[in-house]
Amino acid sequence: MRSVLTTLASAVLACVAVLAGASPASATARHVGIVVRYANGHVSAGCTTVGGSGLAVLERKHTVTMGTQQYSGFVLKIDGVGTSRPDNTHYWSYWHSGGHGGWTYASSGAGSYTPRAGTIEGWSYVNG
Numbered sequence: 089m090r091s092v093l094t095t096l097a098s099a100v101l102a103c104v105a106v107l108a109g110a111s112p113a114s115a116t117a118r119h120v121g122i123v124v125r126y127a128n129g130h131v132s133a134g135c136t137t138v139g140g141s142g143l144a145v146l147e148r149k150h151t152v153t154m155g156t157q158q159y160s161g162f163v164l165k166i167d168g169v170g171t172s173r174p175d176n177t178h179y180w181s182y183w184h185s186g187g188h189g190g191w192t193y194a195s196s197g198a199g200s201y202t203p204r205a206g207t208i209e210g211w212s213y214v215n216g
Contacts, residue, residue, distance in 0.1 A: 117206030120145050121187070125212040126169045138205040142182070142198035145209055161197055169213060183210030 119135040122145060126132075136148040146152055146166070153165035155174070163180045164170050171178045182194035184201075185208040194201065203209055 119205065120203045121185075121208035122146060122149050123208060123210045124150060124166055125210075126167075127213040127215040128169075132167075138203070140202070142194075142201040142203050142209055145203055146198060146211065161199060163198060163211075166211060166213075177214065177216050179214050181212050181214050183212065184208070185210060 118138055120138050121135050124132045134149050136145055150166050151168065152163055153170070155162035155164050159174060162174055164172055164174060166180060170180060182198055183191045184194055185191050187206060187208055191210060
């Protein structure tokens with residue numbers, strides 16, 4: 089997961105810089121990068137405007153299905169990929185990167201985290 093996301097992080101950072109209207113070296117970031125790795129290994133990377141929770145940022149670029157009742161607060165599916173009954177081996181893992189090549193597993197949920205401009209949000213489906 090980390091190697092795939094690290095490779096894509098540089099592409100997303102370039103996207104952040106382009107959308108900010110400057111070269112990557114001199115950009116004032118106004119965007120957040122998003123990298124999603126699906127269960128089949130396909131990866132989607134893009135950028136969106138900064139503002140709101142990590143969940144709001146994800147929802148600007150992807151279709152998200154949230155859990156209800158006992159799964160309230162869980163991201164169950166992104167673009168139709170995932171499960172309606174997450175467990176410890178089937179779930180969407182949530183990551184953060186400051187854009188310097190490293191990734192940190194999220195210690196809070198996407199609904200309660202606010203990504204800063206110039207950072208990257210990572211989502212990877214754990215499938216067993």
